[in-house]
Amino acid sequence: MQIVVPEFMEEDILRAGLPGCGITYDPGLVERREDLLACLGGADAIIVRNRTRVDAALLEKAPKLRAVGRLGVGLDNIDLQACKARGIAVFPASGANDISVAEYVISSAMVLLRGIHAMPSRLADGDWARAALMNGREISGKRLGLIGFGSIARETAVRALALGMEVSAFDPHLAAEGPHWRLKSGQVQPEALEAVLAGCDVLSLHVPLTAATRHMVDAAALGRMKPDAIVINAARGGVIDEAALAEALRAGRLGGAALDVFETEPPPQADTARFAGLGNVILTPHIAGLSRESNLRVSEVTVRSVRNHLQGEAL
Structure with a gap:
């Protein structure tokens, strides 16, 4: 059996x-699309992260493909309908990086x-700036709002x-009553x-990118929030309107933001330049789900799923 892996994982x-x-x-190999396609003629499985486009063009070059392993949980880079039509199984590493993202x-x-x-960096430049930080806020007593209440949101x-x-949460796919809102550390309040x-x-986004969720947090939604609220997106770029957020x-209508995902990845400099000079922004390159521990778990779960599927078909 032939396995192609065009993105990093735990090789051992x-x-x-x-x-x-x-x-x-x-x-x-993810950077060299033509080379990747040329490798797939005999591939039984491909294992990817979020940058490899498993689309119709790739599937056409992989006539023997039987499994796609996804080193993560988002599936927007995989054409699920095309895989289903071909009978190709898709295996996300569900749950393996929940703790890291939370x-x-x-x-x-x-x-x-x-x-x-x-x-x-301010202190290293000789700026004591103690007065600027004397009114920082505690997290205790604050309200966390979650959009989406899947496994990562629950860990959060x-x-x-x-x-x-x-903690309050909006998830139109969950009933307003039920045990899913009762967690080991307390009760989550379902809300509109x-x-x-x-x-x-603090607002944290936990939804996939679909036609319904694209820019669901837009200028109007941001305008309904408290002027000192914090926005965090470690879900999928495009769920929030980045230009409206910036x-x-x-304009001082929000207290801060952390973005780990972007509408285009890597983002063009013009997109990240929107946030230049803002002291209340954290920008990271899609690494929320990556840690020493989660990398091991994700690799183990994905390899096991692919192996079991290929071996099961071979029996």
């Missing part, structure tokens, strides 16, 4: 988990509420409740989207 786990397979592991959200919220993330809520936050936006001190931050 890959090779140990798929013994006897021919493995093409080249983390730079910790990113909480740590970003704490840093932005206190206003301290830019302080090391568990940590927020343990820190003394109140408008109520979540208006009432939260304008609201620059």
Whole structure:
């Protein structure tokens, strides 16, 4: 069996988990589309992150493909309908990086509420700036608003409740009554989207990018939020209108923002330049779900799913 892996993963786990397979592991292959397509003629499986487009053009070059492993949970880079039509199984690493993303959200919220993330460089330049940070805010007693209440949002809520936050969430796919709102560290309040936006001190997005969710947090939605609220997007770029967010931050209509995902990745300089000079913004290159621990878990889950599927078909 032939496996192609065009993005980085834990190579030891890959090779140990798929013994006897021919493995093409080249983390730079995602940058060389034509070379990638040329590798797929005999491939039984491909394992990708979020940058490889598993689209009709790729599938056409992979006539033997039987499985797609996704080193993560977002599937917007994979043509699911085309895979289904071909009988190709798709395996996201569901749950494997939930903790990492949840910790990113909480740590970003704490840093932005206190206003301290830019302080090391300011001190290194000789700026004591103590007065500027004397009114930083505690996370305890604040309200976290979640848009979407899947597994990552729930891990985030568990940590927020343990820190003394109140938590509300909007998820149109969940009934307003049920055990899913009761977590080990407390109760989450289901609310309408408008109520979540208006009432939260920290807003965290946890929805996939679809036609319905694209720019669901736009200028109008941002305008309904508290003027000192924090916005965090570690879900998918495009769920929030980045231009509207930058304008609201620059006008002082929001307290801060953390973006780990962008509408275009890597984003053009013109897009990131919108946030230049703002001291209340954290920008990171789609790494919220990446940590030493989650990288191991994601690789293990994905390799196991692909191996089990290929072996099951071979029986």
